[in-house]
Amino acid sequence: MKRNLSIYLFAALISIGFSSCEKFLDVNDDPNNPVNQNLPLSAKLPAALLSTVNQEAIQLNQLGSFWGGYWGTNSEGINQYFKEKTYDGPSIRHQRDGIPIWENGFQNLLYYQLIKEQGQAEGAGYYSGISKIMQGWTFLRLVDIYNNIPFDDALQGTKFPTPRYEGGQVVYQKSINLITDGINEVKAAGTDATIARADIIFNGSKQLWAKFGNTIKLRALIRQSQTNNQAYIAAEIQKIQAEGSGYLELNQNATLKPGYENTAGKINPFWETYYRNVQGATTAAYDNLRPTSFLIDQYKMRNDPRMAKIYQAVAGDYKGVLFGNPTASAEYNRAATSALRGPQENGNAAAGLLKSALQPLVLMGSFESLFLQAEAAQRGWIAGSAKTFYEQGIQASFTYNEVPTASFAAYNAQPSVDFDQATDKISAIITQKWLSLNSINGIEAWSDYRRLGLPAIPNSLGAPSPAARPLRLMYPESERQTNNAEASRQGGDQVTVDKVWWNN
Numbered sequence: 001m002k003r004n005l006s007i008y009l010f011a012a013l014i015s016i017g018f019s020s021c022e023k024f025l026d027v028n029d030d031p032n033n034p035v036n037q038n039l040p041l042s043a044k045l046p047a048a049l050l051s052t053v054n055q056e057a058i059q060l061n062q063l064g065s066f067w068g069g070y071w072g073t074n075s076e077g078i079n080q081y082f083k084e085k086t087y088d089g090p091s092i093r094h095q096r097d098g099i100p101i102w103e104n105g106f107q108n109l110l111y112y113q114l115i116k117e118q119g120q121a122e123g124a125g126y127y128s129g130i131s132k133i134m135q136g137w138t139f140l141r142l143v144d145i146y147n148n149i150p151f152d153d154a155l156q157g158t159k160f161p162t163p164r165y166e167g168g169q170v171v172y173q174k175s176i177n178l179i180t181d182g183i184n185e186v187k188a189a190g191t192d193a194t195i196a197r198a199d200i201i202f203n204g205s206k207q208l209w210a211k212f213g214n215t216i217k218l219r220a221l222i223r224q225s226q227t228n229n230q231a232y233i234a235a236e237i238q239k240i241q242a243e244g245s246g247y248l249e250l251n252q253n254a255t256l257k258p259g260y261e262n263t264a265g266k267i268n269p270f271w272e273t274y275y276r277n278v279q280g281a282t283t284a285a286y287d288n289l290r291p292t293s294f295l296i297d298q299y300k301m302r303n304d305p306r307m308a309k310i311y312q313a314v315a316g317d318y319k320g321v322l323f324g325n326p327t328a329s330a331e332y333n334r335a336a337t338s339a340l341r342g343p344q345e346n347g348n349a350a351a352g353l354l355k356s357a358l359q360p361l362v363l364m365g366s367f368e369s370l371f372l373q374a375e376a377a378q379r380g381w382i383a384g385s386a387k388t389f390y391e392q393g394i395q396a397s398f399t400y401n402e403v404p405t406a407s408f409a410a411y412n413a414q415p416s417v418d419f420d421q422a423t424d425k426i427s428a429i430i431t432q433k434w435l436s437l438n439s440i441n442g443i444e445a446w447s448d449y450r451r452l453g454l455p456a457i458p459n460s461l462g463a464p465s466p467a468a469r470p471l472r473l474m475y476p477e478s479e480r481q482t483n484n485a486e487a488s489r490q491g492g493d494q495v496t497v498d499k500v501w502w503n504n
Contacts, residue, residue, distance in 0.1 A: 041119055041127045042198040046258065048111040049200055052134060053256040055104050056441070057270050057361045060141070063099060064442025067470050068449060069457035070295055071439070072321040074337050075328035077288025085324040085462040087470045089495035095477040102476045105142045106154070109135055113155040125189030126204065132182030133213045139175040140220050143168040144447055145473050147500040148490045151175075162483045165490055168501035172224075176217050176236060183213040183243065200258050201363065210245035212254050215369045218247060218382075219444075222372055223502050225379065226451060237381050248369035250392045251399065255360035262357040271357045274439075275342050278357075290337045293320035294458050298435065302416050306401045306435065309352035311338040312345050324460030340439075352401035353439055362440050367396035371433035378425050387419040390429055397436035430454040446470075450503045468496040471503060 065071040066084040073080055083091035083098075092098050112131040119128030142149050151171045153163030166174075186209045195204035202208040217240060221233045248254065260268045264278050272278070274285045291311060296318050299307035311318055314336060321332045330336065342354035350356060374389035376382040394417075395408055415421050422428035430448055434455055437445050449457055450471060459469060474495060475487045492498035 040194070041115060041122070041124055042194040044111070044115050044118070045127055045130065045198045046200045048108065048115060048131075048134070049256060050258055051104075051111065052108050052138065053201075053361050053363050054269055055101075055108065056141075056363055056443070058273055059099065059101060059104065060443040061439070061441060063101075064444065064446040065439055066323065066442070068437075068442045068445030069292060069323070069434070069455070070442055070445065071289050072292045072323040072325065073288050074290050074321055074334045075325075075330070075332045076334045077284075078325065078328050080284075080288055082462075085460050087460070087463060087468060087495050089474040092495070093474045093476040095481075098476065099473075100476065101145055101473065102142065103478060105138055109138050110155055112138070123190075124192060125185045126192050126195045126199070129182045129185030129187075129189060130199065130209060132178050132185060133209065133216070134182075136175040136179035136182065136213075137216055139171055139178070140216070141443075143171050143175075144223070144443070144500060146475060147472055147498070150486075162486055165486050169227075172220055172501075173232075176220055179213045179217055180239065180243075183210045183245075186210065186213075200256055201254055207245060208248075208252060208254075210243065211248045211252065212364070214240045214243065214245060215247045215364065215372065218369075218372050218376060221381070222375055223447065223451065225375075226504050227502050228504075233381065237376075241382075247373055248364065248366050250366055250370065250396055252366050252369070253360075253362065253400075254364040255362050257360045260358040267357045268359050268361060270361060271354060271359065274340060275354050276344075276357075286340060287334060290321045290332075290339065291318075292323050292458075294323075295438065296320035296338070298431070298455065302414060303411065304435065305403045305407045305411065306352060306397065306438075308341075309401045309403055310341060310438070312341045314338055322461055323458065324462030326462055350402050352403075355402070365396065365400060365436070365440060367393045367400065367436040368433065368441065368444065370396055371429055371436065374429045375426060375433075378429060386425065386429070390419050390432065393429075393436060394432055397432075400436075400440075426452070427454055450500075464496065470495050471497070471499045 062071075063084060066081065073085075082088070112135045116128045116131035116135070119125070119131065139149070139151060147168045148165045149168070149171055150160075150163035151166045151174055153160040156163075187206050189206070192204070198204075202212070217236065221236055224233055260266055262278060267278055273283060274289070276282055276286070296307070296311075297320075298304075300318070307318055319337045321337055325332060340354055341351040343349060343351060343356065345351070350359075370389050370393035373382065373384065374386045374393060377384045377389055378386035391408075391412060394412065395405070398405070398408055398411075411417055417428075417432075419425065419428060430452060431454065434445050434448065448454060450469075459466065463469070472495065474493050475490075479487055487493070
């Protein structure tokens with residue numbers, strides 16, 4: 001872990017933020033010579049939020065979209081994303097060519113730590129409270145991916161050069177407590193004229209930050225559904241109920257709104273990665289990534305109108321690919337399979353996932369919150385109708401994917417969708433949640449699959465064995481080089497063998 005990151009790393013993030021999103025990071029200090037002490041909280045918070053949401057929407061979403069059953073590659077892209085298709089843990093953790101989820105995650109935690117400390121010193125409860133909520137989010141995410149990690153000893157500079165790891169379950173509990181503290185701190189914060197502009201997610205809304213924090217906690221509790229930890233879950237649910245703000249509701253989305261522009265360095269990164277660059281040329285990911293045949297089949301069996309909003313038809317039909325297909329085949333060529341649909345393929349109108357180069361970036365959609373509530377209600381953990389939450393989750397997903405509201409009734413009446421007709425209601429909830437998260441939050445889809453085996457996603461044809469599935473990531477080389485003794489104490493460290501604590 002990069003424990004010796006200094007203030008200058010945070011300053012570097014700020015300078016990147018200045019260059020990429022100057023509208024919301026415009027302050028009077030020289031952005032080319034940033035110093036932590038003279039940067040206001042109103043400049044630091046949006047940069048940290050930007051870094052977190054970018055990691056979620058690009059790095060984590062991409063890995064999860066492969067392992068959560070959404071994405072594969074066409075025949076032209078058969079040699080790309082090889083480590084993801086083969087569950088190659090050593091390549092994924094490689095210091096030079098791997099996927100730096102650990103490093104980026106702990107850097108984000110450090111950014112929030114600096115904001116939290118400055119916010120507490122200045123009596124700026126909005127900033128310190130939001131930082132605690134986002135630290136809780138990030139610690140939970142790292143446990144979901146690596147299991148045991150440092151918590152108490154983390155983010156303290158050189159005080160603990162080899163920080164002690166703590167069990168994933170312990171870190172979960174401490175993270176939930178941290179989010180609770182953050183909610184209370186935001187609610188108690190005094191008036192702050194800077195927060196509406198600096199908070200590029202909720203524009204300074206105390207209510208929405210409380211709802212968001214509670215929804216993160218509900219996600220963390222739902223993750224424990226198979227752990228025989230009901231007493232703890234019930235106690236935490238009671239705390240959420242006592243707090244009283246509830247969860248994110250229909251059309252209450254946690255999205256990043258930094259003021260994107262269709263110019264170099266200021267464009268929405270999802271658009272620029274998976275669709276077109278600022279010159280309008282298609283990207284390599286757009287050209288070579290395709291939906292899996294399994295995903296397309298799930299849409300087709302439900303006559304799902306989202307499919308036509310998200311993907312392009314090929315000769316009047318929608319065609320997917322096989323994840324991990326080891327050999328090129330004309331059937332899965334670029335021209336024979338369905339690419340993402342964007343405005344240029346949609347009469348210049350917003351499409352399902354690709355709306356415009358300036359669209360907000362999703363951190364958590366209301367559809368995810370509603371499906372979490374549906375599952376919690378179905379399990380008897382919270383009050384309310386599981387059916388109502390389920391149907392609202394579908395409606396929220398339709399709205400996000402530009403599906404007309406009038407399409408819902410006919411869709412919902414189908415036996416394959418109607419909640420009343422579902423023989424396994426948890427499976428129905430998770431399947432619709434999976435459809436709603438498609439290419440938006442793939443890491444959550446992978447976590448649900450690890451937890452419940454739902455939906456029945458086919459394995460990669462490039463898997464090391466037919467039964468091998470990705471269960472977690474290995475600790476990165478950077479951590480092995482600097483904190484190997486602690487990392488080695490955590491037991492097994494294999495992608496397809498060792499599980500995170502809640503995956504029983």
